[in-house]
Structures are given as structure tokens and as C-alpha cells.
Amino acid sequence: MTAFEKVPNRPSSIKEQLSEAERVKLLAEKLRSVLKNSIVLTPDSKGYAESIIRWSDAVEMRAGVVVYVGSAEDISTTVVLTQEYSVPFAVCGGKHSSSGASSSDGGLVIDMGKMRGVKVDAGTNTVKVQGGCIWKDVDEAAADHGMAMVGGTVNHTGVGGLTLGGGYGWLSGRYGLTIDLLLAVQMVLADGRIVTASKDHESDLFWAARGAGHCFGVAVEFTFRCYPQENTIWGGQMIFPSSTALDGVIEFANNLVATSDGNSAMVMGITQPPFMQEPAVIATCFHNGPQAQAEEIFKPLLDLKPRVNTMKQRPYREMNGAMNHAVDYGGRKLSKGASFATPLSPAFVRSLIDELKELHARVAGAKRTIMLFEFFQTDKLASVPLEDMAFANRGKHQNLMLGPFWDKAEDDSACRFWARGVAKLARSELERVCREQGDAESVKSIGEYGNYDALAAKPREIFGGNLERLRDLKAKYDPNNAFNKSYALARI
Ligand SMILES: Cc1cc2nc3c(=O)[nH]c(=O)nc-3n(C[C@H](O)[C@H](O)[C@H](O)COP(=O)(O)OP(=O)(O)OC[C@H]3O[C@@H](n4cnc5c(N)ncnc54)[C@H](O)[C@@H]3O)c2cc1C
Structure with missing residues (x-):
């Protein structure tokens, strides 16, 4: 039993009894003991300095704990425990946000950077992309099969952030936006559920994920339509x-x-x-x-x-x-x-x-x-x-x-x-x-x-007439505003 679990009346009293730094320390210990496929780094760990680097130095922040997650189950455990320990968290993919949305000052970062698998199915013209990929991963794997899709025009940007917010690329004139090619997305929600959203399943979540996905969960895997690209x-x-x-x-x-x-x-x-x-x-x-x-x-x-x-x-x-x-x-x-x-x-x-x-x-x-x-x-x-x-x-x-x-x-x-x-x-x-x-x-x-x-x-300014529906869905899928580093959608 950890020190945290010995605290009476948890979780409501935990905030009052321990400082954030103490909660972060206990959370890191707990995560190290329960996660199966992930690496947990704290400021004294080898690799920590590298883990907090961002595309812009202006948003490099000293996180209290960085978790390089390795599976949907570990992401789910991390999301649930982080809320239980009242520790603020951020999710990062390609690290290109310059608002600080994927950094955390003292809290926890769920770093998707070790989940960079890409599977192309040339038979169905689809590609499965893990949530920590950068566009170079996708472009190269797709090209090996003579395929391409709408990805970022700078290929070190992350698939996660770019897709969840829309996605423009050189092929947009022909195929539309990255989200127009999105067929399904597997997400970990604030309550820890692992769900796959598509047109036919969890369609409300799928609607919200295409444009405001960062506010709804952690995207574990995307399934995209891709197209033959034989010519140069x-x-x-x-x-x-x-x-x-x-x-x-x-x-x-x-x-x-x-x-x-x-x-x-x-x-x-x-x-x-x-x-x-x-x-x-x-x-x-x-x-x-x-x-x-x-x-x-x-x-x-x-x-x-x-x-x-x-x-x-x-x-x-x-x-x-x-x-x-x-x-x-x-x-x-x-x-x-x-x-x-x-x-x-x-x-x-x-x-x-x-x-x-x-x-x-x-x-x-x-x-x-x-x-x-x-x-x-x-x-x-x-x-x-x-x-x-x-x-x-x-x-x-x-x-x-x-x-x-x-x-x-x-x-x-x-x-x-x-x-x-x-x-x-x-x-x-x-x-x-x-x-x-x-x-x-x-x-x-x-x-x-x-x-x-x-x-x-x-x-x-970002969602125009779609904002009210988005706010309703935020209340349904993330009532406590756990994913709060991006747009202010919560009515609370
Ligand atoms: C140099 C540069 C070039 C760009 N080029 C293009 C372009 O060609 N086309 C275009 O459309 N946009 C482009 N963008 C904008 C880009 O789409 C955004 O910066 C995007 O947020 C980057 O995503 P990321 O994963 O790299 O960033 P991150 O900083 O890691 O994340 C950005 C946001 O997405 C969230 N996020 C990331 N991954 C996940 C995940 N797996 N699950 C849940 N949330 C996640 C983070 O929490 C954060 O809110 C460019 C940006 C830069 C800086």
C-alpha cells in the first residue's frame, strides 16, 4: 500500500492534505508499480531532460512526471490515477504546440512518443497509425506500398495533434482534410474507457474528435483512408x-x-x-x-x-x-x-x-x-x-x-x-x-x-456554430474537464 492509499477518505481529502509535489511523487511511485508497458520518468531519471524538449523552447516546462505510454491499457490506468491523485496532466504527440498545451509545469505528461507503429493495408486502402507517430512515419510506410494520404507539409509534426485539430496538406486540394480521411479513432476517455469511435459507433464522439479531439481523450490509434500515389x-x-x-x-x-x-x-x-x-x-x-x-x-x-x-x-x-x-x-x-x-x-x-x-x-x-x-x-x-x-x-x-x-x-x-x-x-x-x-x-x-x-x-472563433453541440458533448464525455489544456469547452 502506498502512502497515498493510507490517507483517509481519499480521494476527496488528498488535495487538502498533500501538496501537489507530494501527490506527484506518490503518483510516480504508483505508476511505476502498476504500468506494464510504459516508462515512467521523474526529474532525476536518465532521459528526463530530453523528454521535456518541445518544438519551441518557449513552452519547455519541467513536468513532475513523464510517462512514455506503451499501450491503451496503460494510458487508461494513467488517466484514471492522475485524476485520483489530483495531478494536472497534458498529452503530447509530435510536441509542436507552442501554446503549452502538450507541456506540464510540475504535473504529468502522457507522452505518446513510443507508440509509433503504422500498418498499411493496400487491399482496403486503409492505414492504421498509432497516436504518437509523426507524419514522416506515415509518409514512409504508405510510400512503401505506393500509397499516400493528407499529412502535414512539415513531416516532423505529430499525427495526433494535427489530425485531432483538422489537418491540411499538399493533397488537400484533391482529397480534403486529414479528418476527411479519418475512418475511426481509438481513444482513452477521461473515465478510463477505451472506445473506438467511427461513423457507426460512438458517432457523437467521432463528430467531436474531428476538430476538437484534444479536448476529449487520448487518441491511441487512427484508421485513415489512403490513396494510391505511384507518380512523383x-x-x-x-x-x-x-x-x-x-x-x-x-x-x-x-x-x-x-x-x-x-x-x-x-x-x-x-x-x-x-x-x-x-x-x-x-x-x-x-x-x-x-x-x-x-x-x-x-x-x-x-x-x-x-x-x-x-x-x-x-x-x-x-x-x-x-x-x-x-x-x-x-x-x-x-x-x-x-x-x-x-x-x-x-x-x-x-x-x-x-x-x-x-x-x-x-x-x-x-x-x-x-x-x-x-x-x-x-x-x-x-x-x-x-x-x-x-x-x-x-x-x-x-x-x-x-x-x-x-x-x-x-x-x-x-x-x-x-x-x-x-x-x-x-x-x-x-x-x-x-x-x-x-x-x-x-x-x-x-x-x-x-x-x-x-x-x-x-x-x-474556431468552432463557430458547432460550439454548442461541442459543449454538450464535452459535458457528456469529460464532465470534470480532465482534458483541459486546449480549448475552453467546459461549461463548468
Ligand atoms: C512547423 C509546423 C508545421 C505545421 N504544418 C502543418 C500542416 O502542414 N498542416 C496542418 O494542418 N497543421 C500544421 N501545423 C500545425 C499542427 O497541426 C499543430 O501544431 C499540431 O497541434 C501539432 O501536433 P503535435 O502532435 O505535433 O503537437 P503536440 O504539441 O504534441 O500536441 C498538440 C495538441 O494535440 C494534443 N495531442 C497530440 N497527440 C495526441 C494524442 N495522441 N491524443 C490526444 N491528444 C493529442 C496535445 O495534447 C495538444 O493539445 C504545423 C505546425 C508547426 C509548428
């Missing part, structure tokens, strides 16, 4: 000086969205590479087809004579690593989501470049800051009715990801403030463009992509 991709990056090429690149991108059949896409990054004296326009381009066809479509960009050009035919699995170097682990940074409508105005982007230069002048290390404008064909993803699942960011608008980088903790607030300010400018511009297009009403239903939001936008 024409993809890579072209880099231009912003002073001469910005208008041309934006004109091309606006036109691409209007004319593409869904097989071509582009992400426009604005940042200052170390080898240039001014902010650059980086066009990361994708065409799911042969080079000759791609070069015809992308001719206006090629004609702008990029300073750097890495475009070539490459396997899809390699394409998803093309942007990795720009946004790797390490350093202080965050992401903030916003939306924009096409046609994007070069004058507006120039005003944001001024904001960027102002940040460079004020904050050490800010030169790596990047603003990413996505240009994806949206017909496919917008064809799914908004009320079909919790995710509510469907429409003709596009995502903008604001990614400040900086060196020192003392600049954390300045960079957060900058990202919020630029997101506000983007909102005003979105409203202006929609008004100009005679669409002032529908802009009200445009929010932003929650997965890009490190600054935790209000749930209404």
Missing part, C-alpha cells in the same frame, strides 16, 4: 527578393487557386534568409503530376527568375520534408493562425513586411520570423457541410500562419503581442476583401484554423 511530385522551393518579385508571385498564386484542379498548390513564405539583405518571398510549390505539365502551370513563377530554385520531380514522402529545415526544433518561437481571402493584395502583404522589419529592429533573433500564406484549392474541403464534424474552418478562405522567432525569454510577450497585432490586421483585410466582393455577411462565419493558434483563440 514536381515540388521544391523558389526564392525571390520581395522588392522585385512580390507582386508577380502573389498574382500567380491568386490565379493558381482560381484555376487549379486541386493537383497544384503553393505556400508563400515571407522571411529574411541569412544570404539576402531584404525579406524574401519563398514559394514552396507542389504539383501532383509530370514535370512538363507542372512547368507549364508554374511558368509565370519560373519566368520571374528565382534567386534559388530547387524544383524537381521527387517522391511525395520527400516533398513533405521540403520545408523542415526552416521550421526545425529549437529556439523560441510560436505560431498564430489567421485567415485571408483571395485575391490577396500585394499592398497588404507589403504592409506586413513593414511590420516584420519593425520586429527585426526591436527583437534579437527575430530575423527567422516567417509568415506563411497557404494557397490550396478549397473546393474539395469546402464540399463537406460545416455541421458534419466539429471542425469549422471550411470555406473559400485560406490559412495564414504567423511564426515569430526570437532569442530571449524577456521578448516572449513582445513576440506574442506582435503576432496578435498582425493577426488583427489580417482580420481587417479579410473583412475588407469580403466586403469588396459583396460578401460582408459570410465573413462573420470565417474564423481561423485552431491548430495554428498558439495564442488560444476563443472557441467561438
Whole structure:
């Protein structure tokens, strides 16, 4: 019997009698004695320092205990005991959240990082993916079978966080969002139950998991539809000086969205590479087809004579690593989501470049800051009715990801403030463009992509008209708000 179990009247009295640090210590002891397939680390353990590293140093926190879980049963035991010991907890997958949603300051972290199995069934065009995988795991396993699916455009991001919040990728123009390919998800709920949610079973939970899954449980395994991908991709990056090429690149991108059949896409990054004296326009381009066809479509960009050009035919699995170097682990940074409508105005982007230069002048290390404008064909993803699942960011608008980088903790607030300010400018511009297009009403239903939001936008901005149903389901599946590190959905 542990010291905790000797405390009278547990669990209600435990909070009053022991400090959080004492409860965490007892919980770690208990978990070490009961878990069968997991590794329990405390600050004195080998491997602990590595376990608390996050994509952004700004959200690295000293957890009291980290559990590298190894089975659904162990996750269930951990979820139940952690609540019994009144210890706050977080769940982490690929560790890319920069809001701190997957870190814990003194509490417990359920780390999915040892559960990275992928099983492709080419006979049924499905793939089973464990909840701790990163996208590279999936891309590679699927490619070994001549298949692909909609995964992140940076393949060190986690399948868990990206899927539960929606999921955009290079194949979105053709197949929609990652959640549109989700057939089932096995989850551990707050009460410890292990359930598989799909269209036909636990359909309410399945509805909520596709967009707000982080608030409902731990995703142990996803089953996705995947598609044959035998041909290579024409993809890579072209880099231009912003002073001469910005208008041309934006004109091309606006036109691409209007004319593409869904097989071509582009992400426009604005940042200052170390080898240039001014902010650059980086066009990361994708065409799911042969080079000759791609070069015809992308001719206006090629004609702008990029300073750097890495475009070539490459396997899809390699394409998803093309942007990795720009946004790797390490350093202080965050992401903030916003939306924009096409046609994007070069004058507006120039005003944001001024904001960027102002940040460079004020904050050490800010030169790596990047603003990413996505240009994806949206017909496919917008064809799914908004009320079909919790995710509510469907429409003709596009995502903008604001990614400040900086060196020192003392600049954390300045960079957060900058990202919020630029997101506000983007909102005003979105409203202006929609008004100009005679669409002032529908802009009200445009929010932003929650997965890009490190600054935790209000749930209404992420879930729009789906919020009430989501709140009802939160009360049903997690009445005590055990999964409380992401959106504030609980009515309590
Ligand atoms: C460099 C970069 C590139 C990106 N590219 C894309 C992109 O191409 N497309 C796109 O759609 N998004 C993209 N994103 C956003 C990305 O989807 C989110 O950051 C997402 O939250 C990352 O998930 P993760 O598992 O890596 O993060 P984590 O920090 O581990 O988790 C994020 C959230 O998900 C929860 N979570 C993670 N795994 C599980 C699980 N198994 N069960 C329950 N909850 C879980 C965590 O608790 C946390 O709330 C990108 C982000 C970054 C930083």
C-alpha cells in the first residue's frame, strides 16, 4: 500500500492534505508499480531532460512526471490515477504546440512518443497509425506500398495533434482534410474507457474528435483512408527578393487557386534568409503530376527568375520534408493562425513586411520570423457541410500562419503581442476583401484554423456554430474537464 492509499477518505481529502509535489511523487511511485508497458520518468531519471524538449523552447516546462505510454491499457490506468491523485496532466504527440498545451509545469505528461507503429493495408486502402507517430512515419510506410494520404507539409509534426485539430496538406486540394480521411479513432476517455469511435459507433464522439479531439481523450490509434500515389511530385522551393518579385508571385498564386484542379498548390513564405539583405518571398510549390505539365502551370513563377530554385520531380514522402529545415526544433518561437481571402493584395502583404522589419529592429533573433500564406484549392474541403464534424474552418478562405522567432525569454510577450497585432490586421483585410466582393455577411462565419493558434483563440472563433453541440458533448464525455489544456469547452 502506498502512502497515498493510507490517507483517509481519499480521494476527496488528498488535495487538502498533500501538496501537489507530494501527490506527484506518490503518483510516480504508483505508476511505476502498476504500468506494464510504459516508462515512467521523474526529474532525476536518465532521459528526463530530453523528454521535456518541445518544438519551441518557449513552452519547455519541467513536468513532475513523464510517462512514455506503451499501450491503451496503460494510458487508461494513467488517466484514471492522475485524476485520483489530483495531478494536472497534458498529452503530447509530435510536441509542436507552442501554446503549452502538450507541456506540464510540475504535473504529468502522457507522452505518446513510443507508440509509433503504422500498418498499411493496400487491399482496403486503409492505414492504421498509432497516436504518437509523426507524419514522416506515415509518409514512409504508405510510400512503401505506393500509397499516400493528407499529412502535414512539415513531416516532423505529430499525427495526433494535427489530425485531432483538422489537418491540411499538399493533397488537400484533391482529397480534403486529414479528418476527411479519418475512418475511426481509438481513444482513452477521461473515465478510463477505451472506445473506438467511427461513423457507426460512438458517432457523437467521432463528430467531436474531428476538430476538437484534444479536448476529449487520448487518441491511441487512427484508421485513415489512403490513396494510391505511384507518380512523383514536381515540388521544391523558389526564392525571390520581395522588392522585385512580390507582386508577380502573389498574382500567380491568386490565379493558381482560381484555376487549379486541386493537383497544384503553393505556400508563400515571407522571411529574411541569412544570404539576402531584404525579406524574401519563398514559394514552396507542389504539383501532383509530370514535370512538363507542372512547368507549364508554374511558368509565370519560373519566368520571374528565382534567386534559388530547387524544383524537381521527387517522391511525395520527400516533398513533405521540403520545408523542415526552416521550421526545425529549437529556439523560441510560436505560431498564430489567421485567415485571408483571395485575391490577396500585394499592398497588404507589403504592409506586413513593414511590420516584420519593425520586429527585426526591436527583437534579437527575430530575423527567422516567417509568415506563411497557404494557397490550396478549397473546393474539395469546402464540399463537406460545416455541421458534419466539429471542425469549422471550411470555406473559400485560406490559412495564414504567423511564426515569430526570437532569442530571449524577456521578448516572449513582445513576440506574442506582435503576432496578435498582425493577426488583427489580417482580420481587417479579410473583412475588407469580403466586403469588396459583396460578401460582408459570410465573413462573420470565417474564423481561423485552431491548430495554428498558439495564442488560444476563443472557441467561438474556431468552432463557430458547432460550439454548442461541442459543449454538450464535452459535458457528456469529460464532465470534470480532465482534458483541459486546449480549448475552453467546459461549461463548468
Ligand atoms: C512547423 C509546423 C508545421 C505545421 N504544418 C502543418 C500542416 O502542414 N498542416 C496542418 O494542418 N497543421 C500544421 N501545423 C500545425 C499542427 O497541426 C499543430 O501544431 C499540431 O497541434 C501539432 O501536433 P503535435 O502532435 O505535433 O503537437 P503536440 O504539441 O504534441 O500536441 C498538440 C495538441 O494535440 C494534443 N495531442 C497530440 N497527440 C495526441 C494524442 N495522441 N491524443 C490526444 N491528444 C493529442 C496535445 O495534447 C495538444 O493539445 C504545423 C505546425 C508547426 C509548428
